[in-house]
Amino acid sequence: MRGDEDTDVGRLIIKGPDQPGVVAAVSGALSRAGANIVSLDQFSSDPEGGRFFQRTEFHLPNLQVRRAELEDVIAEEVGAKFGLHCTMLEVKRRKRTAIMVSKLDHCLMDLLWRHRRGELAIDVTMVISNHPDLSEEVRRFGIPFFHVPVAKGAKPEAEREQMKLLKGNVDLVVLARYMQILSGDFLEELAVPIINIHHSFLPAFMGASPYQRAKERGVKLIGATAHYVTEDLDEGPIIEQDVIRVSHAMSTKALQRFGADVERQVLARAVGWHAEDRVLRDGNSTVVF
Numbered sequence: 001m002r003g004d005e006d007t008d009v010g011r012l013i014i015k016g017p018d019q020p021g022v023v024a025a026v027s028g029a030l031s032r033a034g035a036n037i038v039s040l041d042q043f044s045s046d047p048e049g050g051r052f053f054q055r056t057e058f059h060l061p062n063l064q065v066r067r068a069e070l071e072d073v074i075a076e077e078v079g080a081k082f083g084l085h086c087t088m089l090e091v092k093r094r095k096r097t098a099i100m101v102s103k104l105d106h107c108l109m110d111l112l113w114r115h116r117r118g119e120l121a122i123d124v125t126m127v128i129s130n131h132p133d134l135s136e137e138v139r140r141f142g143i144p145f146f147h148v149p150v151a152k153g154a155k156p157e158a159e160r161e162q163m164k165l166l167k168g169n170v171d172l173v174v175l176a177r178y179m180q181i182l183s184g185d186f187l188e189e190l191a192v193p194i195i196n197i198h199h200s201f202l203p204a205f206m207g208a209s210p211y212q213r214a215k216e217r218g219v220k221l222i223g224a225t226a227h228y229v230t231e232d233l234d235e236g237p238i239i240e241q242d243v244i245r246v247s248h249a250m251s252t253k254a255l256q257r258f259g260a261d262v263e264r265q266v267l268a269r270a271v272g273w274h275a276e277d278r279v280l281r282d283g284n285s286t287v288v289f
């Protein structure tokens with residue numbers, strides 16, 4: 001879909017108790033408004049009535065003018081009638097995204113290259129790092145780089161500086177091998193989704209040095225996991241994972257090199273799917289359309 005066609009494309013995300021009649025109500029309300037459904041994905045957790053998830057994209061001429069009216073109709077005929085949570089989005093509005101990084105550049109650079117090529121439906125508005133190493137690389141992309149050091153014992157002060165940059169200015173934060181644990185207070189105050197790439201196939205090798213521990217364990221597969229960040233380290237809802245075969249002959253450094261390619265691909269897929277509202281939270285899991 002070319003950018004100029006996005007203007008009249010809307011997206012409707014629905015979650016809540018599953019029950020007969022929901023799909024008919026959504027399609028009826030959209031068709032009565034003159035909207036054409038261009039894609040529809042749904043999942044029911046239990047045929048007998050569990051949790052319902054739906055992602056619908058539709059084309060409606062003059063969407064920007066008619067959006068509020070349609071939102072009211074959906075809220076009444078779907079949300080209120082069935083007790084469902086309904087969110088309407090305009091596809092053309094891209095998510096303002098900050099990337100946080102430490103010293104390793106592979107995930108950051110991959111995202112910036114894909115962003116420059118228009119492969120990710122996000123607007124990268126800044127990069128924040130606790131080290132200065134990558135400033136020139138980032139500035140070559142014309143993206144602001146902010147160095148916010150995190151001194152030992154001074155994490156609250158650093159998080160206050162980060163919050164000044166982020167609060168109200170971003171819709172998404174991506175941790176591209178950012179090696180600092182974010183406090184619960186920070187997560188609560190920022191209150192936007194944060195995606196992290198962990199360099200192991202979770203739940204294996206949570207925490208620090210997963211490649212070294214994988215080598216010591218003699219694994220034949222290593223992997224990467226992209227997940228939403230919660231206060232519980234590396235335990236947030238998983239968005240995407242992948243693995244690659246390794247052998248006994250590979251050193252820890254070789255595992256890191258091979259693993260880096262998996263990390264980049266997994267993170268890019270997760271960010272891209274989130275950007276297109278394809279990832280719906282389901283408790284500590286996700287539904288990915």
Ligand SMILES: Nc1nc2c(c(=O)[nH]1)N[C@@H](CN(C=O)c1ccc(C(=O)N[C@@H](CCC(=O)O)C(=O)O)cc1)CN2
Binds near residue numbers: 183196234
């Ligand atoms: N609240 C959360 N914060 C972060 C998460 C998360 O899941 N929840 N993921 C990490 C990323 N990560 C592993 O993928 C990770 C990063 C850093 C550490 C760690 O022990 N950091 C030390 C400082 C280390 C240093 O100074 O180099 C610390 O923060 O005290 C563990 C796991 C990102 N944040």
